[in-house]
Amino acid sequence: MKTTAARLVEHGRPLEVTEVDLPAPSADEVEIEMAYGGVNPVDRYRALGKVDAGSPVPRTLGAEGAGLVDGKPFVVFGHGVGATRDGIWATRAVVPRSALTKVPDGVELQHAAVMGVAGVTAWRTVTDLGRVTPDDRVLVLGASGGVGSTIVSLVHRLGATVWGQSGDPGNVEWLRAQGADRVVVGDVHDLVERVNELQPSVVFDPLGGSFTGAAIEALAPRGRLVIFGTSAGPTGTVPLQTIYRSALRILGYGGLRDPDNVHRAGLLEALRALAEHRLSVVVGRTLPLSAVNEALELIAERAVRGKIALDLREG
Known part of the structure; x- marks a missing residue:
């Protein structure tokens, strides 16, 4: 055939x-x-x-x-x-x-x-690594991407406050439709100032580069940074004193390294959440x-x- x-x-x-x-x-x-x-x-x-x-x-x-x-x-x-x-x-x-x-x-x-990539990555970074609860204040960098927008929808339906970041003002209403309470439009240079009001307890970062250092500066004490990509650059400078003085946790997600049985379990959970409208x-x-x-x-x-x-x- x-x-x-x-x-x-x-x-x-x-x-x-x-x-x-x-x-x-x-x-x-x-x-x-x-x-x-x-x-x-x-x-x-x-x-x-x-x-x-x-x-x-x-x-x-x-x-x-x-x-x-x-x-x-x-x-x-x-x-x-x-x-x-x-x-x-x-x-x-x-x-x-x-x-x-x-x-x-x-x-x-x-x-x-x-769902094999975006769905599983969103599900596992939010539930397994970030352990988001309704009490959290969440910032999603690169929120208009496939994983970022799925994270926004999942965090919203968990009942947490969620802000999305995008460099394109044309994404504002679209991200609001996915569940974002507010959309921050801008690049890394003014990120910390723009999210100061939120004081995020969790930041999801698929961008890397200089965004990672800015995310660390933006986090509230004892906050969690979850990194799952480096589309803006594979290296960057991070403020080490902020990490230990604020007791921050930095968590990396590398799904491609997980064994198939772990990924399959995540896929089953993500598909179930999709079917039950707990994420989109x-x-x-x-x-x-x-x-x-x-x-x-x-x-x-x-x-x-x-x-x-x-x-x-x-x-």
Whole structure:
């Protein structure tokens, strides 16, 4: 059988959307008819050879998605999919059975497809690391991103006060719709002054760079900083005296390092929360598989609110 797939043929080159042979599933594999695939920064890093550079090339990329097996909806994530073996940016794919998680009733496939990264990261950073309660005052940096906007929705529904930060004034009303009590528009230079009124007890930081130092300065005594990305820069200067004098805690989330069973548990919880309307995930842009390289560019430019998904139903 043939499948149309987005293939990495050489690191640093655009992906090629082409027809390839689909192998027959082994005893511990299953063939899935794909519907949607999530697009994440790590997919771009894999295409560039910055992540999993030693994995087979050519191969199909795409590490998370949703589709049908025998007419039943499943999320696909983990167990090497898109990293050490062919991924799911294809009309059909062969994946390990262990990479499948049933989609709960009431959850649309398009939303389920992007929960493996954004949903799990939001759920685990808020509940496992940040341990947010209704008494917390939360600041979410980069709040219009796929994970940031999901965190805003989850924190809001937990009953905590949540402010979102964005560099684009056009995101203000959109973030309010996700649950933000207030939106701080601006860059790192005036961040501390702008959030002084909030005195956040928890800050979620996907940006890194100079934002991390500013987040530390903004935190209330005994506050928690949760870092899960460095899209604004992989290094920065932090005020060490503030950390120990204010008894701050700095917590890092590296989901890609977690074993599959830990990630699966988080995915089950996140999907359940989505089905029960305890969080929401926004797919801000859906593109056809043929536009996969455009999707990767949009990721690089951070040009989309929420998540980007590929429609894999027609190739």
